[in-house]
Amino acid sequence: MCGPSDSVLRPLRGDSISVRLSVFLLILTMRPTMGGGGPGLGNPRAGPEFPAYEHKDQVDAVAGAQNNFTRDLYVALAKGSTDNLFFSPFSIMTAIAMTHTGAKANTMEEIRKVLHLPENKEDVFNGFHDVVKDIKTPVNEYELRTSNMAYVSDKLSLLEEFASVLTNKFHSISKTVNFGASEEVRNEINQAVEKETNSRIKDLIPSGVLDALTRMVLVNAVYFKGTWSKQFDEAATKTLPFHTTKDTSVNIPMMYIKDNFNLFHNRDLGARLLSMDYEGGRLSMVIVLPDEVDGLATVEDKLATMDLNTIDKRMGSIKVEVTLPKFKLEESLQLKSYLQEMGIKDLFDEEKADLSGIGGSKDLHVSHVIHKAFLEVNEQGSEAAAATGVVMMTRMMIRTPPPFKADHPFFFYIRDRRSNFILFSGRYVKPVEN
Incomplete structure (x- = not known):
């Protein structure tokens, strides 16, 4: 399944970032600043042997971080709610990790701590590089794909280092757009997300989120469709x-x-x-x-x-x-307040955000994080999509x-x-x- 993660960049004042995951879809929007138990039972679990990753230690470190972030985000989302819940931690974390690439100072440290990421950014880059590349490789037994996309304003010049990491580490496709024609760009992004999620995630970015002040939208889409190895009758x-x-x-x-x-x-x-x-x-x-x-x-x-x-x-x-x-589950989440509660605060503050690693200046901050997700479980298997200690x-x-x-x-x-x-x-x- 594919789900998108978008980050929209806008000026620090009047900023607004929107992220949606549709069956693992996350969208980040930023704008420039306007002014400035015990053992198991039975036989031990057996499974197929997988070839080692090129950067195995880094993949293990990022996977450990991702599991901890999944736990923390699930607990935050479930707290005080009695409803069904479904989200793609992979999509959400990938989109935020792309934003983390351009973060500096305390903004970077807050993201790192909440995502439980290694201190060395190269370890983060190499871990995501191997996993994203692997997921993008087609297989016969199931459909699993992911896509990272960056829509960049024609008024924003990306630093070479940031652009290189998006392309070479996150395997992101970049496109220059005119956010002055915000509805056209919104429709283009939504159509790309819909295509990547096999039409399961539609209208990821709602009307009114993008405008002429938008500087960048980062999108991660994840799609999965698989059949049970032992199917129900x-x-x-x-x-x-x-x-x-x-x-x-x-x-x-x-x-x-x-x-x-x-x-x-x-x-x-x-x-x-x-x-x-x-x-x-x-x-x-x-x-x-x-x-x-x-x-x-x-x-x-x-x-x-x-x-x-x-x-x-x-x-x-x-x-x-x-x-x-x-059953089927569909979810649309506004994640900004949950991420702030978890400890990512400066990223959303137009006065404190430091995303100078993206374009060279501190005039960007994130205003919305929207996630949209879908899951279907039946006798044959599952279909899902999205765009964002030792136990005894x-x-x-x-x-x-x-x-x-x-x-x-x-x-x-x-x-x-x-x-x-x-x-x-x-x-x-x-x-x-x-």
Whole structure:
């Protein structure tokens, strides 16, 4: 799946940045300043062997950072909300990382800390270089692609170093545009995003976000479509109750399969984790199902201090009955306030922002971060798109585990097992009318 991430640059005063992710779409807009548990169960998890990256250590470092950022952003988005949630941490982080390339002083340090990035920017560049290049390489088993695009005002001259990093490290395509014709540029960007996300993300940038003061829009789009390596039988799908609370349920289509899957029970988290691979074995969806019907809030509180890098690493393969909702999720998020709460403040402040590594002056700041995302899960597989410590577990000493029945709110994510990046994440708490 492809989703865009855009950053629009405008003058520091009257600035506005807008980022949208549509099934992993992020848009950043900037403007110039106007004035100035225990072991798993069953057999140890096995999977395909992947060739090593050219910059393996840097990829590992950035992947670790990305997992931590995913956790922090999920906790921030979930806090105080009881709704479904879906976003692409890969898309969002890629767009912000491109902006980080041109950040200086405290603006750079705030972004680095929130994204958990290595201090050496070259490590960041090389890590993203290998992963983005890898994802852009077509494969037969599934569709996974990403695209980085930079729309630059004809009134802004990019520093050679910044332009080089966008092109050579983030594999970004740059285009010079006239933001005086803002509606034409908006339509052009939205059409490019729609194409990259297989028409799943439309109208990423709303009317009124771009104007003659806009100086740059950075876009990241991610698209994924995969089939389960072990598909559900459509004939086995039945209408069953999904318990939104202990006392409330809604009848929805529930898929069923009995087969070998990677599974374990994490007592510290109070949940069972099930991993379901897509064809090719590189990508998998991990479902974190609370032990209690109303246990998701408690699980989310515990996630805030856990390491997503290791949470699913001690699974074991065992035959289990799986019941999973058939569902679609669509999300549109304004991320600016969440990122500010997490610690990225100067980037959005027209007086304090220092993005002088982009064009040589401090007259740019980010005004909006918009993310739009889409996910569909059915018997065949999934389709998604977007534009932005050691856990102790307890071995279950039984041959046949209890059924894994996802009939109450749960947390999930889709991981690229080669890079260890989390491409998509969210939670399903209640059915929605399509």
